[in-house]
Amino acid sequence: MAAKVLIYQCSYCSYLTFDLLSQYKVSLQDNIFLTDLPCTGTISVNMLLEAVENGFEKVLVLGGTGNDCRFLKGSQRAQKRVEEAVKILREIGYDKASIAFYGLKPGDVDSLKNILNTI
Amino acid sequence: MIVAERKPIEEIIKMVEKHESILVLGCGGCVTVCLAGGEKEAEQLATTLRLYFQKENKPFKTITTTITRQCDPEYVKSVAEEVAKVDAVLSTACGVGVQFMAENYPGKWVYPALNTKFAGANLELGVWGERCGLCGECILHLTGGVCPVIRCSKSLLNGPCGGSQNGKCEVSSEIDCAWQLIYDRLKSLNSLDLILKIQPPKDWSKARDGGPRKVVKEEVRL
Amino acid sequence: MTKSYLVIGAGAVGLQIAQDLKENGHEVWLVEESTMPGGKFNSQKPLEPGINLAYFSGTYHPGDYLFTSKAVSLMASKRVKVLYGSKISVIKEEEGKFYTEIIAPKENYTKVFDGVYFTPGFIPFNPEEKAEYLYGINNFVLTGLELENLLKTGELKKNPPEKVAFIQCVGSRNNGIGPGKPYCSGFCCLYSLKEIDLLKKVLPDTIVKVFYLDLRLYNKGAEKLYQKAVENNVSFIRNMISAIKEEPKSYKPIIRYLNNGRFKDELFDLVVLAQGAELSPNIKTLLARLNITENELLEFYGTPENPHQIRPGIYFAGSFLNPMDGADSMVSAGAAAFPQINLKESVQSTMEIKYFTNTGIIFCNCRGSLPVDELKGTVADLPSITISDCLNEDELGKVRSFLLDNQIGKAVFAGCSKIKIMPGLEKLAYEESIGARFEVVNLKEQGYSLYGKEKFKAIAQKLLAGALARLKFSTTPALKVKNDITFDVVIIGGGLAGLKAAEALTEKGVSVTVVEKQDSFGGKHKNKVIPLEGINLKEFIEKIVLKLENRGALLLKNAEIVEVSGAPGNYQLIIERFGKRLNINAAAVILATGTQNSYGHYRKTSQIIFQEDLFSSADLLSQCDSIGFLQCAGSRNDLNPICSRNCCVSSLDAAIYVKEKFPEKDVFIFHQDIMAYGKYEYKYLKARELGIKFVVYNRGQYPEIKSIGGKIQVVTNENYLDDVVLDLLVLAEGAVPNKENEKLAELFRVGLDEFGFLRESHQDISGGYFPKWGVFVAGEAQGPKTVREILSSAQNTAKNVLTYLNQLQNSQLKVNYSEVIEEKCAACLTCVRVCPYSVPVVINGKNVAYIDPISCQGCGICASECPNKAIVQNNRPHQGVLAEIRVLAGEGK
Known part of the structure; x- marks a missing residue:
């Protein structure tokens, strides 16, 4: 069975981009699960690790770009937390799973497609 | 406040790997405020360890809880039930908390998850600086509120050494020369005369050179 | 007083107006011809796929759901009736009331209204009316919307065209001749560029040529798209094509156009027509019933005081008033609703909430x-x-x-x-x-x-x-409930926008403080005596200042804001003035810092002056026989990459003023693209009629200016024109973001856009709101604007502030917010430090943090950063997220 993927969207940006995706005839495999947070800045390192612990082999956090965040630095915060979680996984030698952050402008379907292609 | 930071995961893993269940015990005191060992960090550490042992295919269970302070017997005793359930305790408190837990639970291993660093202050979000050397006899009134004992790399009491350059310490350009700070401060207080006063050698017996210390406040004891 | 209003058209503008009127206690009936709301923004309408792309200026946003959400909210309200698929069969005006009959799918209504808002937007011009484009006859001639659909569905990729031509102004700028309209439709240049951008993404090797008259890329984000197009080797040809023919075998279109004085025939695989804005015939009928002719509508531009009211009780807004893009229409909507919005009595509602389990x-x-x-x-x-x-x-x-x-x-x-x-x-x-x-x-x-x-x-x-x-x-x-509110509004910046907003607010009884850094009010426009857009700005501004003084507004010159604390409803501002500090409390703050002038690489001499000099001294004109205007002197260059919007209109106004007063004088305008968008086109037409000479220079290739024998010589590159000799050359200074913006953004925790203007929550649809509660933007601080646009923006912002003040004084059912569990709080200040909007505070003496639920925006950053997990984000608590992860990860169900 394909590796399980969890994607955290930001309600204010990447959620919209996913909504748009359907108009571009993109389809997702059923190993990919989407959920959203009011701001990706609300994600904690522990939430990321818990997702891995519960069986997700890929956890993606899709926030906004640096300068257009609804909560000013929410995306940057998310990115830093992802970096910390990645560091912890490396420290404990956990290589079965990966965690990544991507920042994209709301509505940037092309970048989203590229990200989804890497899964 | 006491400032601490988490030990490298590897070191913690080595401590706890012989156990199958541990209590990760957070502390709601200083280490919460310095973002090192409150409930959030304790939970994150527990998840990290579970992930590691999951990878190693070893049975490993965690309980996570946080008490108000690990340096008060009443709080420490309140987790007796949880402690009984596990093989060992991993404390995210400072060295005081770890010891106090160990004292109160004689049959259990209590491990330190943190390195206790210093008594310091929050300089900005996520940055802490050392401010007090816990020497037992404060002289800040003589130095304009800048402590030469802890902020001078050499703990010099009578002015800077030759390594003071452009206000920085020769140990690192990131460290301000404490004596420069003292000078500036006394100057702004119009009290440069204080700097000329020779400090006699410090009585280090009041610091920890005199062995472990104890403070007793008689009027509250009954 | 509660009144009832009829809003005709449930597009972006109609929805916004209905919402504003409803929020302020009025009864609203919203009548829409089609079966869905959203109008042009709705990308789900079968006939107009993805048209949203065309009318949004900044981003590629799907408009439909944003407007669906607005529509559903409106329909959930009892004071609003939304009728889709409905028509107004009768409308009569009697003694200030509007008697109507409405035919709706299920039932017919008769209803009397106190006012009518016309917000029907426009319909795309049907290119079949202009037979020369072969649209509807030749399959290789498409509209922009059809191309967009082919791109979205991937159809175009199956049979990729090698050469595509875009033809602008189809149905727009018709000079009053033939089908279409004389005005510029405002959005089509941008929308063609967006389509080209999409096309190039899908088919990078396609050769693209654009035939245009002026590239009217006046929006903030447009220049970037243009640069990208140039990098992608898109050719821009300034030419009104003379005909499209068919290649006999393949039926492919051949465009005939003038090239270096000769006709050239060029074969294309596809021709894309940029349709302009046309009026719906049904609306014309309705207007006729109210005795408003089509010409009256076309030439209607309102008064500076009442830009949206054509007669008492009848309002026009959005692109129906004047062709405009999404962002501008939202501002127009707010400004149009403003007269009906009043400050409510301060009554805390005593609502009983039902909690079910x-x-x-x-x-x-x-x-x-x-x-x-x-x-x-x-x-x-x-x-x-x-x-x-x-x-x-x-x-x-x-x-x-x-x-x-x-x-x-x-x-x-x-x-x-x-x-x-x-x-x-x-x-x-x-x-x-x-x-x-x-x-x-x-x-x-x-x-x-x-x-x-x-x-x-x-x-x-x-x-x-x-x-x-x-x-x-x-x-x-x-x-x-918010307890500690004050009712003062502080406006930072006493230029046109700030003053107009202050005027609008004081009119409604709000007490206002205007903080101006300089020692006079009016900013850039304070000395302008030559009418700009029909307004003598010097007098206009003096009048407003007088009015404000009479209304008891506090007007502070030489004052600067230095510190901000507190939360929405009760901001504490420290203002520095002559070295003294002044404390002012404010429920809301309007940032109206305007723009600064950019003079490009030019310097003033006695004969070369800037627009500001000319406008403030009409005498200059009588002393010269020939006068020239050089556009874009301070815009669209390395110092200021974007269009300043105001300068072409200013030059047109000044040139017309000169020519009308002194018909014998020679007047030249040297320009790249005359930004006479929307109804400003009428100014351009008038200028040409008056004999003002327009000389085009290529983008970035400023004409050489020489001083010879007391005259100014402008070297043109046109082979039909000798060098122009002038007595006076007026350079168009540009508008660049105020340097203060950075400081203000930091103080008020709002964002800046890539150019340095204050960034709204959503460029296209927010209509002047910041994500941060209680802080608003008005005028050019948000981006360059013409005088009328500044006034509209100020009025819209005043509407936003009134709506906010009304919300503030009533209790709210707060859905998303974070809350402190006091027993767990260590008062470590982490939440205070991480909150993007400075909402949490540690209450002195209580040693616990407090998060004002009304001000909290519910992002949850504090909750996840709290070291003792003493903050619960009530809409996404950590346990909830964990529970969901477990379900999603679990096998089976």
Whole structure:
């Protein structure tokens, strides 16, 4: 069975981009699960690790770009937390799973497609 | 406040790997405020360890809880039930908390998850600086509120050494020369005369050179 | 006083006006011809696929769901009636009242209104009316919208064209001759560029040529698209094509155009027509019934005081008033609604909230497009209901009774995107005084459409179970009241925008302080005596200042804001003035810092001056026989990359002023693209009629200016024109962001855009709101604007502030916020430091943090950063997220 993927969207940006995706005839495999947070800045390192612990082999956090965040630095915060979680996984030698952050402008379907292609 | 930071995961893993269940015990005191060992960090550490042992295919269970302070017997005793359930305790408190837990639970291993660093202050979000050397006899009134004992790399009491350059310490350009700070401060207080006063050698017996210390406040004891 | 209004057209503008009027207690009937709201923004209308792209200026946003959400919220309100698929058959004006008959699908109504808002937008010009384009006859001639659809569906990729031509101004700028309209439709240049951008992404090797008259890329973000197009080797040809013919064998279109004085025939695989804005015939009929002729409408531009009112009780707004893009129409909507918005009495509502304990599921099959029936009862044994259409009053009524009958306090909505439905659901519950928490499972855009028919059921079941698991940990909304509000508004910047906003607010009884850094009011416009857009700005500004003084406004010159603390409703500002510090409390702050002038690489001499010099001294004109205007001297260059919007209109106004007063004088305008967008085109037409000479220079290739024998010589590159000799050359200074913006952004925690202007929450649809509560932007601080646009923006902002003040003094059912568990709080200040909007405070003497629920925006950053987990984010608590992860990761169900 394909590796399980969890994607955290930001309600204010990447959620919209996913909504748009359907108009571009993109389809997702059923190993990919989407959920959203009011701001990706609300994600904690522990939430990321818990997702891995519960069986997700890929956890993606899709926030906004640096300068257009609804909560000013929410995306940057998310990115830093992802970096910390990645560091912890490396420290404990956990290589079965990966965690990544991507920042994209709301509505940037092309970048989203590229990200989804890497899964 | 006491400032601490988490030990490298590897070191913690080595401590706890012989156990199958541990209590990760957070502390709601200083280490919460310095973002090192409150409930959030304790939970994150527990998840990290579970992930590691999951990878190693070893049975490993965690309980996570946080008490108000690990340096008060009443709080420490309140987790007796949880402690009984596990093989060992991993404390995210400072060295005081770890010891106090160990004292109160004689049959259990209590491990330190943190390195206790210093008594310091929050300089900005996520940055802490050392401010007090816990020497037992404060002289800040003589130095304009800048402590030469802890902020001078050499703990010099009578002015800077030759390594003071452009206000920085020769140990690192990131460290301000404490004596420069003292000078500036006394100057702004119009009290440069204080700097000329020779400090006699410090009585280090009041610091920890005199062995472990104890403070007793008689009027509250009954 | 509560009145009733009729809003005709439920597009972006109509919805916004209806919402504003409703929020302020008026009764609103919204009548829409089509079966859905959203107008041009709605990308789901079958005939107009993705038209949203065309009318949004900054981003590629799907407009439809944003407007669906507004529409659902409106329909959930009892003071609003929304009628789709409906027509107004009769409209009569009698003694200031409007008697109407409305034909709606289910029933017909007669109703008397106190006022009518016309917000029907426009219909795209039908290119068939201009037979020379061969549209409708030749399959290789498309409209922009048709191309957009081919791009989206991937059709174009199957049979990729090698050469594509874009023809601008189809149905616009017709000079009053033939089909179409004389005005510039304002948005088509930008929209063609966007389509080219999309086209180049899909088919990078396609050769693209654009035939245009002026590239009117006046929007903030447009220049970037142009640069990108140039990098992508798109050719721009300034030419009105003379004809399209067919190649006899392939039927491919051949465009004939003038090239270096000769006709050239060029074969293309596709020709794309940029349709302009046309009036709907039905609306023309309605207007006729109110004795408003088409010409009156076309030439209507309102007065500076009342830009939207054509007669008492009759208002025009949005692109119906003047062709404009999405962002501008939202501002227009707010400004049009302003006269009807009043400051309410300060009454804290004594609403009793019903809290129910049951959990339920609301399925929506979205007009039969989602197979939700196969999910029913398969996930949880909970009360559920299935509706078919969220834009149907009866169906929404079903949801209402479902909540009440089953005593539902928490519900999962399984249907479309939460952005579409969530505000409406919350509104629906609020209107019934139910404190309900909703979670949305997006089965449509992020379910059925992404996973497909086969995988749908399994995925949907999991998502639904996940949402239910998450919901267990969320708390229900609570009624919150703001206690410590003041009612003063502080306006930073005493230029045109700040003063106009102050005037508008004081008119409604709000007390206002204007803080101006310089020692006079009026900013850039304070000395302008030559009428600009029909306004003698010097007098206009003096009048406003006088009015403000009479109304008791506090006007502070030489004052600067240095510190900001507090929360929305009660900001504490420290203002420095002559070295002294002044404390002022404010419920709201308007940032109206305007722009600064950019003089490009030019310097003033006695004969070369800038527009500001000319406008402030009309005498200069009498002393010269020939006068020239050099456009873009301070814009669209290395120092200021974007169009300043105001300068072409200014030069046109000044040139017309000169020519009308002194017909004998020679007047030249040297320009790249004359930005006479929308109805400003009439100024351009008039200028040409008066004999003002327009000389084009290529982008960035400024004409050489020489001083010879007391004259100014402008070297042109046109072979039909000798060098022009002038007595006076007026350079058009540009508008660049105020240097103060950075400081203000930091002080008030708002964002800046890439150019340094203050960034609204959403460039296209926010209409002057920042995400931060209680801070607003007006005028050019947000981006360059013409004088009329500044006035409109100020009025819109005044409307926003009034709406906000009215919200502030009433208790609110607050849905998303973070709350401190006091027993766990260590007062470590982490929340205080991480909050993007400075909401948390540690109360002195109490040693715990407090988060004002009204000001909290619910992002949850504090909750996740709190080292002792002493903050709970009530809409996404950590346990809820964890519970959902476990369900999603779990095998089977």
